[in-house]
Amino acid sequence: MQLTQLHEQTWVIQGGANIGVIAQEGRCLIIDSGMDKDAGRDILNQVKKLGLTPTSLLITHAHADHFGGAHYLVRQTGLKVYATRVEAAVMSGPILEPLYLFSGAQPPRELQHKFLLAKPCLVDSVLEGNEQAIDHIPLQVISLPGHSIEQVGVAFGDTLFVGDAFLTPEILDKHRIPFYTDVQAGLTTLTTLKTRMASFKHIVAGHGEIYTSTERANGAIDYTVERLERILEHIRVALADGEARTVAELLRTVANAQGAKIEALSQYVLYNTTVQSAVSTLYAWGEIHPFFQDNFLAWQRTR
Numbered sequence: 001m002q003l004t005q006l007h008e009q010t011w012v013i014q015g016g017a018n019i020g021v022i023a024q025e026g027r028c029l030i031i032d033s034g035m036d037k038d039a040g041r042d043i044l045n046q047v048k049k050l051g052l053t054p055t056s057l058l059i060t061h062a063h064a065d066h067f068g069g070a071h072y073l074v075r076q077t078g079l080k081v082y083a084t085r086v087e088a089a090v091m092s093g094p095i096l097e098p099l100y101l102f103s104g105a106q107p108p109r110e111l112q113h114k115f116l117l118a119k120p121c122l123v124d125s126v127l128e129g130n131e132q133a134i135d136h137i138p139l140q141v142i143s144l145p146g147h148s149i150e151q152v153g154v155a156f157g158d159t160l161f162v163g164d165a166f167l168t169p170e171i172l173d174k175h176r177i178p179f180y181t182d183v184q185a186g187l188t189t190l191t192t193l194k195t196r197m198a199s200f201k202h203i204v205a206g207h208g209e210i211y212t213s214t215e216r217a218n219g220a221i222d223y224t225v226e227r228l229e230r231i232l233e234h235i236r237v238a239l240a241d242g243e244a245r246t247v248a249e250l251l252r253t254v255a256n257a258q259g260a261k262i263e264a265l266s267q268y269v270l271y272n273t274t275v276q277s278a279v280s281t282l283y284a285w286g287e288i289h290p291f292f293q294d295n296f297l298a299w300q301r302t303r
């Protein structure tokens with residue numbers, strides 16, 4: 001893991017996920033914890049090298065690659081953990097992540113690997129998503145729903161940590177279909193982020209490069225927005241002939257159009273959530289409606 005100093009009191013540890021460190025009078029707040037015990041151990045070593053005592057941990061959202069190391073960090077240091085209510089629920093019962101991905105049914109073993117199922121971690125303090133300080137460190141917690149239902153980011157000095165609110169173009173091109181539980185909220189979040197971006201010097205997404213220019217970060221946001229809008233458009237086009245189609249059919253259409261090749265159950269359920277959420281968004285906007293035919297749930301354009 002690579003340590004980069006952004007400001008007098010701010011660092012990023014770059015590994016599988018980008019971990020934030022904010023120092024205050026010899027102690028520090030850690031933002032996200034990586035995927036597992038190994039990530040937790042690396043974070044702890046880096047923080048110790050800086051001569052800091054970790055006293056608090058904020059989890060931006062409860063995906064295993066962001067909170068999996070929390071169990072270890074808590075056990076080693078006793079630091080206090082902060083997260084929003086729904087994310088905290090998943091952290092305390094991590095089976096919820098593969099469970100919701102498999103429609104609330106017992107998830108098959110392929111969905112119970114460490115990328116989707118982390119060790120549990122209890123949250124000490126539930127965040128509302130608008131806090132002005134954590135552990136007496138003056139900062140701003142910012143609500144960033146979309147990628148995850150109650151994701152938050154952190155603004156501190158000239159640095160903005162945004163979790164997985166947007167993906168870098170390289171990562172987006174690799175994943176093809178970004179994971180979103182709420183496309184509508186995600187689009188609103190990205191628009192809001194763009195208006196706030198100018199006041200920060202460093203923008204740290206959950207994965208990939210650290211942005212030191214507003215233009216580049218805005219470019220990455222635009223790229224994510226474009227991808228989400230393209231997914232909505234693929235669905236509109238697929239339903240343009242007035243026929244009703246199932247989510248499974250729409251998922252195939254979107255995946256083909258995005259050049260994705262689905263070969264694993266985990267990949268399928270992640271894509272499926274985004275397409276379900278795009279369908280939900282178009283329904284909320286009055287563009288499509290559910291339609292039952294031969295015991296199929298299908299979706300049809302509303303004229």
Ligand SMILES: [Zn+2]
Binds near residue numbers: 061063066147148164
């Ligand atoms: Zn995530």
